[in-house]
Amino acid sequence: MSEKLRVGLVSGVRHQEDYATVFAHHPDVTLVGIADDADIPDDYHALNRAIASDHGLEYSTDLDAFLARDDIDAVCVAPEYARHTPLALRALAADKHVLVDKPVGITLEQCDALIAAARRSTRTFAWIARVGHPSLQRARDAIASGELGEIVNVHAHFLVTYGNGEKWDEEERIFFDPVANGGGELLNFGLYPLSAILDVTGLAATAVHCVTGAYYNRAHRELDLEDMALLNLQMESGIIASVCVGRAHVPGNVHNGDLWLEVSGTRGTLIADELVPDAVLAGATSGYVERCYRSSNGSQAHFEAVIDNFVWAVQTGGTPFLGADEAEKVMHTVFAAYESAETGEIVNVE
Numbered sequence: 051m052s053e054k055l056r057v058g059l060v061s062g063v064r065h066q067e068d069y070a071t072v073f074a075h076h077p078d079v080t081l082v083g084i085a086d087d088a089d090i091p092d093d094y095h096a097l098n099r100a101i102a103s104d105h106g107l108e109y110s111t112d113l114d115a116f117l118a119r120d121d122i123d124a125v126c127v128a129p130e131y132a133r134h135t136p137l138a139l140r141a142l143a144a145d146k147h148v149l150v151d152k153p154v155g156i157t158l159e160q161c162d163a164l165i166a167a168a169r170r171s172t173r174t175f176a177w178i179a180r181v182g183h184p185s186l187q188r189a190r191d192a193i194a195s196g197e198l199g200e201i202v203n204v205h206a207h208f209l210v211t212y213g214n215g216e217k218w219d220e221e222e223r224i225f226f227d228p229v230a231n232g233g234g235e236l237l238n239f240g241l242y243p244l245s246a247i248l249d250v251t252g253l254a255a256t257a258v259h260c261v262t263g264a265y266y267n268r269a270h271r272e273l274d275l276e277d278m279a280l281l282n283l284q285m286e287s288g289i290i291a292s293v294c295v296g297r298a299h300v301p302g303n304v305h306n307g308d309l310w311l312e313v314s315g316t317r318g319t320l321i322a323d324e325l326v327p328d329a330v331l332a333g334a335t336s337g338y339v340e341r342c343y344r345s346s347n348g349s350q351a352h353f354e355a356v357i358d359n360f361v362w363a364v365q366t367g368g369t370p371f372l373g374a375d376e377a378e379k380v381m382h383t384v385f386a387a388y389e390s391a392e393t394g395e396i397v398n399v400e
Contacts, residue, residue, distance in 0.1 A: 054078055054079060054080045055078055055079050055080070055123050055124055055361050055364055055365060056079075056080050056082050056121055056122055056123045056124070057073050057079050057080070057081055057082060057122070057123070057124050057125065057126060058081075058082045058083055058084070058085065058116060058117075058119070058122040058124070058125045058126075058146075059073075059081070059083070059084040059085070059101065059107070059125070059126050059128070060084075060085060060086070060113065060116075060117075060125045060126065060127045060128070060129070060137050060141060061084075061085075061086045061090075061094070061098065061127065061128060061129035061133065061137060062084060062086075062097050062098045062100070062101040062128065062129075063094050063097055063098075063128070063129045063130045063224065064128055064129065064130055064131070064151060064225075065128050065151050065178075066084075066101060066126065066128035066129075066151075067097075067100075067101055067104075068353055069126050069128060069149075069151075069178070069353065069357065070084075070101050070104070070105055070126075071105075072353050072354050072357045073126065073357060074105050076357065076358065076361060078361050078365065079361060081105055081107060082107070082119075082121060082122050083102070083107045083108045083109070083110060083116065083122075084098055084101055084102050084107050084108075084109050084110070085098075085109070085110040085111070085112070085113045085116035085117075086098050086109075086110075086111060086113055086129070087111065087113050088111040088112070093224075094129075094130075095111070113137075113140070114140070114144075117140060117141055117144035117146060118144060122146065123146070123147060123364070124146055124147035124148070124149065124174070124360075124364055125141045125146050125147070125148055125149070126149045126150075126151075127141060127148060127149070127150040127151065128150070128151040130224060130230040130231060131153060131156050131230065131231040131232050131237075131238075132156055132229065132230050132231065132232060134150055134151060134153065134154060134155060134156070134160075134164075135154065135155040135156075135160035135161070135163060135164045137150075138150040138154070138164055138167075139163065139164060139167055142164075142167050142168065142171045142173065142175065143167075145171075145173060146173060147173045147174040147175075147360075147364045148168075148173065148174070148175050148176070149176050149177070149178065149357070149360045150164075150175075150176075150177045150178070151177070151178050152177055152178055152179050152241045152245075153232070153237055153238070153241055153381065153384070154177050154377045154381060155232075155381065156231065156232025156233065156237065157232065157385075158381070158382070158385045161377065161378075161381040161382075161385075162378075164377070165374045165377050165378050165381075168373070168374040168377075169374050174360070174363045174364045174367075174370060174373075175370075175373055175374055176356075176359070176360045176363065176370035176371070176372055176373055177372050177373075177376075177377055178353075178356050178357075178372075179241055179242055179245040179246075179352075179356070179372055180242045180245070180246060180309075180324065180352040180356075181245050181246055181249040181250075181352070181356070181371050181372060182351070182352050182353075182354070182355025182356040182358075182359055182371055183324050183351050183352040183355065184329075184351055184355070185322040185323060185324050185326070185328060185329045186246055186249065186250055186311065186322050186324070186329070187355070188322070188329040189250045189311065189313065189320055189322035189329040190249060190250045192320055192329065192331050193250060193251060193313065193315075193320065197317065197318070197331060198313060198315030198316075198317055198318055198319075198320055198331065199315040199316035199317030199318070200315055200316045201251055201253070201287065201289060201313060201314070201315050202289055202314050202315060202316060203289060203290065203291070203313075203314040204247055204251060204253075204285070204289070204291035204292075204311070204312070204313050204314070205291065205292045205293075205311075205312045206243035206246060206247060206291070206292070206293045206294070206295070206310070206311045206312075207243075207293075207294045207295075207308045207309075207310055207311075207312075208239060208240075208242050208243040208246075208293070208294070208295045208308065208309050208310075209294065209295065209296055209297075209298060209307055209308040209309075210239060210296075210297050210298075210307045210309075211297075211298055211299060211307045212297070212299075212307075214267055214268070214269055214299065215266065215267060215268070215299035216267075216268045217268075218267075218268060218269045222269065226269045226270065226273055226275065227273065228273060228274075228275060233275065233276075233388070234262070234264075234270055234275030234276035234277060234279075235270075235275075235276055235277050235278065235279065235295065235296045235297050236260070236262060236276055236279040236295065236384060236387060236388065236391075237384055237388075239295055239296065239297060240279055240281075240293070240295045240384060240387070241380060241381075241384065242295070242309075243293045243295055243311065244293065244380045244383055244384065245372060245376065245380050246311050246322075247283075247291055247293075247311065248376060248379055248380060249371060249372070249376075250311060250313065250322065251285075251313060253285040253286050253287055253289070253291075254285070254286055254379040254383070254399070255283040255284065255285055255286075255291070255379075255383045255386075255399050256284050256285065256286055256398065256399055257283070257284040257386075257396055257397065257398050257399060258281055258282070258283050258284075258383060258386050258387045258390055258396070258397055258399060259281070259282045259390050259395075259396045259397075260279060260280065260281045260282075260387035260388070260390040260391040261279070261280045261391060262276035262278065262279045262280075262391040263276060263277075263278050264276055264277050264278075265277060265278055265298070266278070266296075266297065266298040266299055267297060267298075267299065270297075276296070276391070277296050277297045277298065278294075278295070278296030278297075278298070279293075279294075279295050279296055279387065279391070280292075280293070280294055281293040281295070281387055283383070307325060308325070309323065309324035309325050310322060310323040310324070310325075318331055318332055319331075319332050320332075324352070355371075356371060356372075359371050379399075382399050382400060383399050386398065386399045386400070
């Protein structure tokens, strides 16, 4: 491998524009180009060409040839959600290190196929969620150090407020259509609190009860997608965790959303809030010293941290924040939650 990690971008339909900017400014990365299949819609080609133009890259419509290039070490895969698995599988088969946008798949079968391929591969496999945010990393460090004591309860409230309400048009369909994206906000935004709980506490869900609804956005109602989900989770340790997640056009706070995780322990309570951004640990007994961990960069810090972690993992052989094992735990929880929402029953996470 060259001194700098040579990264190729695979499709730019959803979030690749943000990731490309972070890669472009990373001191240990050289962006090589962007590629996609030739038989995608013209609108997708336009998005890919825009990213290529912004970063002075070549755009190729021969993806197989692009993945076969010797001057590409790693790829970032970020198309519409339905193509995450097939494109990431092709990249792993081409012996590339792979960073794929969430979700890793839109069906359980897709997810399991990619997870199995990642485990067979000798290359680094990672996926993008918000776990790299400084507030969550500081929360994880505090819990790992034992400052919180034994964990007794977890609650996550991840509510974004850039929903479209009653106003939307067909040009926005790419962001909501279940054919392209597989589901609603549980599959989309729900991965953030679930991966945050797993990363911060080390605990995965063993059973879930879930209720969903479409309350705030016309696009979700018309396409029969949930814009809100409430989950009660039984965790590996036997404790209960709760999650409120969704997309509403009514602001939850002055930051136009709520992105916080609360962990209660036998020695205190910790709240990690991305939008302040803070991780605050308050003791439950008198005389316990409150500690406040503050980060200066909240808006794009999670992108930067996850991409920096991926680059580090490739270059050192280290373990990324989110790999195949984490994908299995989080995605199996998501699909168990969908089953629970449909049946009204508690569903075991297999």
